[in-house]
Amino acid sequence: MDSHSKLRIALCHPDLGIGGAERLVVDAAMELKERGHEVHVFTAHHDRQHCFEETLGGKFPVTVYGDFLPRNIFNRLHAVCAYLRCVYVAICMVLFWNTFDVVFVDQVSAVVPVLKMRKSSKVLFYCHFPDMLLAQHSTALRKAYRKPLDWLEETTTGKADLVLVNSEFTATTFGETFKTLQSKGIRPSVLYPAVDVHQSYTQTESSRKKQFFLSINRFERKKNIELAISAFAAVTMEVGAIHAAEEENEIATSLDVRLVVAGGYDERLAENREYLEELKSLAAKEGVSALVDFEPSCSTKRKNELLTSCIAVIYTPTNEHFGIVPLEAMAASKPVIACNSGGPKESVEHSVTGFLCDASARNFASAMMMLLKDPSVAVRMGLAARKHVENKFARSVFGQRLHGIILELLGKSRQNSRQVDMDSL
Missing domain, CATH: 3.40.50.2000 (Glycogen Phosphorylase B;)
Structure with missing residues (x-):
C-alpha cells in the first residue's frame, strides 16, 4: 500500500481520562494525524477538566457516546457496565459513521466483533494487559461473575485482525493466559508506548x-x-x-x-x-x-x-x-x-x-x-x-512503527482479497 495514501482511522477507548492507556491512545492519534491521516477518537467519557490537553485543542475530533449509561450498579458490576458502555460506543460508530479503514481498539475487546460488522474495516486491538489477570477471583461468587467475562475477553480478542501489546513481558503473559489463542497461532506484536521528548521541561x-x-x-x-x-x-x-x-x-x-x-x-x-x-x-x-x-x-x-x-x-x-x-x-x-x-x-x-x-x-x-x-x-x-x-521510546519512533504496522495490515488484507478474486476465476 502507498505510504502516502490518506486513511480514515478511528480510535475506540473506554474513558479518555489521564493514565498510561489514555496517553498511548492520544499519542497514536497525534502521530497518525501528523502523517496526514483523518483521525477520529470515540469514547464513552471525556471530562474536559480531567484529560490530556491534546484532546482539547481540536487537532482531532473526540466524540462521546453512552456517557449516560451507569459505571456501576450499587458500586458493583463495574466490568459489565464498562463492557456495555464500550459496546454502545461501537454500535454508534457502526450505525452513524462511514466505514473506517482501520479501527484502533484498546482495553475492552468486546467491541471487536461489533466493529467487524463493517467488513471493510480492519480492527487492531492493543492489549495493555489481560483484564482477567487484573480482576479479582477471590471468592466463588467472583469466579462465577468473571467466568463469562473472561471467556468473552479471550474470544473477542481473537477476532481482531491484529493484536499488539506494550512489552515483551505482556507478550509472554498473553500467551500464558490466552491458551486457546496461543494454540491457534495468534501471537501479539510488541509496540512500546512512547513519550514526547520535545516537551518543555522548566524549573520554577x-x-x-x-x-x-x-x-x-x-x-x-x-x-x-x-x-x-x-x-x-x-x-x-x-x-x-x-x-x-x-x-x-x-x-x-x-x-x-x-x-x-x-x-x-x-x-x-x-x-x-x-x-x-x-x-x-x-x-x-x-x-x-x-x-x-x-x-x-x-x-x-x-x-x-x-x-x-x-x-x-x-x-x-x-x-x-x-x-x-x-x-x-x-x-x-x-x-x-x-x-x-x-x-x-x-x-x-x-x-x-x-x-x-x-x-x-x-x-x-x-x-x-x-x-x-x-x-x-x-x-x-x-x-x-x-x-x-x-x-x-520517542513518540516519533512509536508513530513510525504504528504507521508501518497499519500499512502492512492493510497491504496484506488487499493482497489476500486479490488472491481470493483470482481463486474465484
Whole structure:
C-alpha cells in the first residue's frame, strides 16, 4: 500500500481520562494525524477538566457516546457496565459513521466483533494487559461473575485482525493466559508506548530551593506507592545519622531532602480517595509527614516542573505491564529507581539510566542514598537516560512503527482479497 495514501482511522477507548492507556491512545492519534491521516477518537467519557490537553485543542475530533449509561450498579458490576458502555460506543460508530479503514481498539475487546460488522474495516486491538489477570477471583461468587467475562475477553480478542501489546513481558503473559489463542497461532506484536521528548521541561524558583525525590503514579493500591514512602523514611533516618555525625564534628551539611508524591487522582473513585488517606497515614506513622508533599491531579505543566527539578523518580509498581512514568523521567534527563520486574526491565538500563531494585524499602533507600550523596551520578545517569529514550521510546519512533504496522495490515488484507478474486476465476 502507498505510504502516502490518506486513511480514515478511528480510535475506540473506554474513558479518555489521564493514565498510561489514555496517553498511548492520544499519542497514536497525534502521530497518525501528523502523517496526514483523518483521525477520529470515540469514547464513552471525556471530562474536559480531567484529560490530556491534546484532546482539547481540536487537532482531532473526540466524540462521546453512552456517557449516560451507569459505571456501576450499587458500586458493583463495574466490568459489565464498562463492557456495555464500550459496546454502545461501537454500535454508534457502526450505525452513524462511514466505514473506517482501520479501527484502533484498546482495553475492552468486546467491541471487536461489533466493529467487524463493517467488513471493510480492519480492527487492531492493543492489549495493555489481560483484564482477567487484573480482576479479582477471590471468592466463588467472583469466579462465577468473571467466568463469562473472561471467556468473552479471550474470544473477542481473537477476532481482531491484529493484536499488539506494550512489552515483551505482556507478550509472554498473553500467551500464558490466552491458551486457546496461543494454540491457534495468534501471537501479539510488541509496540512500546512512547513519550514526547520535545516537551518543555522548566524549573520554577521554588523548586530550585529544595532537593526531592519524586513518585508519579495514579493513586491506586496496585501502584505500591507505600514503598516510596517507606524507602524515603529509611533515607531520612540515614540522613539524620549523617547530620548527627557532621554536627558532632562541626561540619556543615546539605543533605536535606523531601519526597513529592504526585499523580492521577479521580475524586469519583473511592479507591483513589481511600488510598490517598492511607498514604498520608503511613507518612505520619513513619514520622515523615512534614517532609512528604502530596500533589494529586497535577497538571502536565506542573508534572514537567517536578520532573525537571527532582533528584530522581521513584517508580514502585511490581510486575508493571510497561509503565510510562520511567519514560517521562528519562525524557526529563532524570534517573529512575524501579522494581526489577515487568516493563521497567525493558525500559530502564540498570546502573546506566537508573536502578532496578528488589521491591523493598531497604533496596530502594540504598539506591536513593547513592544519588543523594553523589549528585554527579544522577547527572551522568540522567544524560544517558535522555539519549536512551530519544533512540528507543520517542513518540516519533512509536508513530513510525504504528504507521508501518497499519500499512502492512492493510497491504496484506488487499493482497489476500486479490488472491481470493483470482481463486474465484
